[in-house]
Amino acid sequence: MTSSDVHRSGFACFVGRPNAGKSTLTNRLVGSKVAITSSKPQTTRHAIRGIVHRPDAQLIIVDTPGLHRPRTLLGRRLNDLVYETWSEVDVVGFCVPADQKVGPGDKFIAEQLKKVARRTPVLGIVTKTDLVPKEQVAQQLLDLQQVMDFADLVPVSAVDSFQVDVLSDLLVQQLPEGPQLYPDGELTDEPETTLIAELIREAALEGVRDELPHSLAVTVEEMIPREDRDDLIDVHAVVYVERQSQKSIVIGKGGERLRAVGTQARKHIQALLGSKIYLDLHVKVAKDWQRDPRQLRKLGF
Numbered sequence: 001m002t003s004s005d006v007h008r009s010g011f012a013c014f015v016g017r018p019n020a021g022k023s024t025l026t027n028r029l030v031g032s033k034v035a036i037t038s039s040k041p042q043t044t045r046h047a048i049r050g051i052v053h054r055p056d057a058q059l060i061i062v063d064t065p066g067l068h069r070p071r072t073l074l075g076r077r078l079n080d081l082v083y084e085t086w087s088e089v090d091v092v093g094f095c096v097p098a099d100q101k102v103g104p105g106d107k108f109i110a111e112q113l114k115k116v117a118r119r120t121p122v123l124g125i126v127t128k129t130d131l132v133p134k135e136q137v138a139q140q141l142l143d144l145q146q147v148m149d150f151a152d153l154v155p156v157s158a159v160d161s162f163q164v165d166v167l168s169d170l171l172v173q174q175l176p177e178g179p180q181l182y183p184d185g186e187l188t189d190e191p192e193t194t195l196i197a198e199l200i201r202e203a204a205l206e207g208v209r210d211e212l213p214h215s216l217a218v219t220v221e222e223m224i225p226r227e228d229r230d231d232l233i234d235v236h237a238v239v240y241v242e243r244q245s246q247k248s249i250v251i252g253k254g255g256e257r258l259r260a261v262g263t264q265a266r267k268h269i270q271a272l273l274g275s276k277i278y279l280d281l282h283v284k285v286a287k288d289w290q291r292d293p294r295q296l297r298k299l300g301f
Contacts, residue, residue, distance in 0.1 A: 006056070010175035013062040013085050014125070015113070016095035017105045021127035021158060025095065026050045026063040028158040029168055030187055051182050057172040058180045062089060072214075072290040086113075091151075091174035092122045093167070098155065099131040102143045110147040121151035121174045125167065130157040193220040194300075196269050200237055200281070203265040204250060215242040216250070217289065217299045226278070233273060236280045240289060240299065247283050258283065 014022040030050035052059040062085050086092060094113060096106050113122050124144045129137045137155050145153060152170050156163045188195070197218040204216055217240040226232040239261075241247050251258045258281060266279045289295040 006177055007179065008057040008172055008175040009059075009178040009181050010090035011060045011062060011088065012091045012093060012171045012174075013089045014093045014095050015086070015109060016097075016127075017103075017109065020095040020097050022095050023063050024158040025125075025127060025156065025164075025167075026061050028161065028164050029059070029061060049188055051187050052168065053184060054168070054172065057175060058182065059168065059172055059175065060181065061171075073293060073296060077296065086116050086120070089120065090176060091171055092116060092120055093125045093171065094122055094150070095125045095127045096140065096144055097128045097131075098126050098137050098140050099128055102140070102147060106144075107147060114148055117148065122148070123167075123170055123174075124148075124150040124153040126153075126155040128157060128159075129155045129162055130159050192273065193223060195272060196220050196223070196235060197237065199268045199272065200239065200261070200265045200279075203261045203268075204239055206264070214290065215246055216240070217286070219299060231276055233275050233277045234280065235269065235277050237282075239281065239283045240286045241283065242286065242288055242290065244285055247285055250283050 014025060016022055027050070029052050031052075050061045050063060052061065092113065094109065096102060116122065124141075124147075126137060126140045126144060132140075141153055141155060144150075151174065154163060154167050154170060156167050158164065197220050200220075201216055201218045204218070218237060219240070220235060220237045222234070222236040224234050226234055239250055239258075241250060249257070250261070252260075262279050262281050265281075266277060269277050269279065286292075286295050286299070289299060
């Protein structure tokens, strides 16, 4: 077998501070929206798997929540999810945005990654290079190099696809030889209900005050084809908040804000399912759910 006949398959994950561009990069590599993106930090709450199909490899990217100093039980569980993922993948990509100086949060993550790097290669990735001049990208690469020893360093931009193919090659080089793990055409192994809940949460996150994002959770209660129509699916979902005042914010004056959330989410859900949908959205209060183990379990954490 020649080197060109070798097929590799395995798992990679991106880590970094909240809002370092991990989800956008995952979606760009996969070529489809499998992870929600938002300008709000700590948006990702599940380890979403996106599948990259190449003739020479199958790369499964696990998009993890941003590592942070937790203030709630939810925060601690999200951090545990990140550490657990690190121990299971073949290569880790450490994402640092080009438009923010390497700071204490990055150095904290690097210290944790040094323990992993003994057995798992770690790539340094400078993201969001489209936001700054080339000189600043070069300086960021030099600064990142001082933080730890990387198997490789690469600057990328998911927005304009700059060097995304180079990153894909570098990740694949670190994978073991092996057959496909998922069928052709499959882009994620997440249940549709999880992806739909995430798309609704993404729509609900846009334009809300900074303290609200962490208090939002979404569950899909039911998803059934309409009895008298074969081209329509009824989706019943609930947006949970922690306080009555937050419920008013999500619903908006006369229900205007919730209707806008539904309109935006419906567009993405229809693209995901390839079918028209009727989206029935309700908002409920689950008091202090981020700190309540019973409610966290109910909401899937």
